[in-house]
Amino acid sequence: MVKRSKGLFSKRSRNLSRHHRPSAQRVRDVIKDFEIGQRVAIVPKGNVRNIPHPRYKGKIGVITERRKRGYVVEVITMGAKKKLVVHASHIEKV
DSSP states (O other): OOOOOOOTTTTOGGGGSGGGSOOOOOHHHHTOOOOTTOEEEEOOOSOSTTOOOGGGTTOEEEEEEEETTEEEEEEEETTEEEEEEEEGGGEEEO
């Protein structure tokens, strides 16, 4: 018997349909620049390989630090503070 996949989009076939696919990336999305302390929204876009987990889609957080091409975003979810490393292309200013 083959073991079932527990991947990022497991049991989420509706998210991979044409209507729900993340939008295409543009050059301006990849080269965004943010400041520490700025409020941002997590919006998955483009390539499915490096997007944050779907449960954080639309969450608003605060940037705490920069790590190479990504940022550490502090988000409050389910009553707890979480720190996520998110690529700049998946973040938008609020």
